[in-house]
Amino acid sequence: MAEAFVTGDGHRACGICPSRRFPLGEFDVAERPSRECPFNPEDGHRYTLQGVPVCVHPEKVGLPPSPYKTEGVALVADVVLPDDVAELDGYLRELVHGAAPGALEVLIDLADREIRRTFPEIDPTLALRRAFN
Incomplete structure (x- = not known):
């Protein structure tokens, strides 16, 4: 079984998250654990009832909940900058460090x-470079 919590790699996603195994669009993202995406004790992952891998922590992978794989929903990234330039560095830091792999x-x-x-x-x-530091 995969290690559930990976530390030190700089990404907030769990070690067993499908975002670490599959490209974007090849897994669903659910708002939270539920009966619609049960835990499989054999491999330690969650799947939809249709058998599609699912992440249940959208805030950790930086994607809104959506049936990306199940329904072929396109990934739409939305960048909404703050109104105040003084808040730009903090916003960009959170954006890049919370981004889904890929x-x-x-x-x-x-x-x-x-x-x-x-x-x-x-x-x-320069602003984006600061976000990565």
Whole structure:
């Protein structure tokens, strides 16, 4: 069985999370554990009733709950910058450190575009570099 809690890798997802085993769109994300996504004691993972791997901690993988695999829901990353430039670094830090594996590149591109649009006086590359430190 996979280690349930991985430490030291910088990502908040559980060690058994399908986001660590599958690319985005190949698993569902549920709001919380429920009867619709029971725990399988044989392999330590959760699956939908249709057998699709499911994550039950959307806040840890940085994805809103949705049946991505089950219903073919497209991953839509949304970057909504704060109104105050003083809050930008904190927002970006949370954005990149809470991003789902595989979504980081998309979020960086969206953030870069939004920073240029919302705060034209800010260098988006420097702002994003600060977010990773």
